[in-house]
Amino acid sequence: MLNPLQSDFHPEHNTTTALINITDDSKLVVDNHQIAALTLSDFSNDFSTVDFDVLLAVLYSLNMSSNVIDWFHTYLHGRWQRIRVQDYFSD
Numbered sequence: 001m002l003n004p005l006q007s008d009f010h011p012e013h014n015t016t017t018a019l020i021n022i023t024d025d026s027k028l029v030v031d032n033h034q035i036a037a038l039t040l041s042d043f044s045n046d047f048s049t050v051d052f053d054v055l056l057a058v059l060y061s062l063n064m065s066s067n068v069i070d071w072f073h074t075y076l077h078g079r080w081q082r083i084r085v086q087d088y089f090s091d
Contacts, residue, residue: 052076 022038029036055076059069083090 026036026038056069056073059072
């Protein structure tokens with residue numbers, strides 16, 4: 001069920017294979033005198049630093065598709081986290 005180019009949770013892929021794929025695709029685009037855009041997202045700190053409503057408003061103002069905005073909304077809203085250190089959990 002995984003996309004063959006997906007790197008996470010794929011036994012034969014990792015960060016290196018993902019970067020090689022992006023590099024090869026970029027070179028092909030340049031060789032063909034085309035334009036490409038690459039969007040990278042790092043969600044490692046998203047729960048503590050981003051105002052989700054502001055992010056969605058920015059995406060909307062940039063004319064992102066409703067599918068993209070809906071994906072971010074679904075991913076970001078209604079989530080919470082807690083930290084475990086040995087047998088202790090944060091609120």
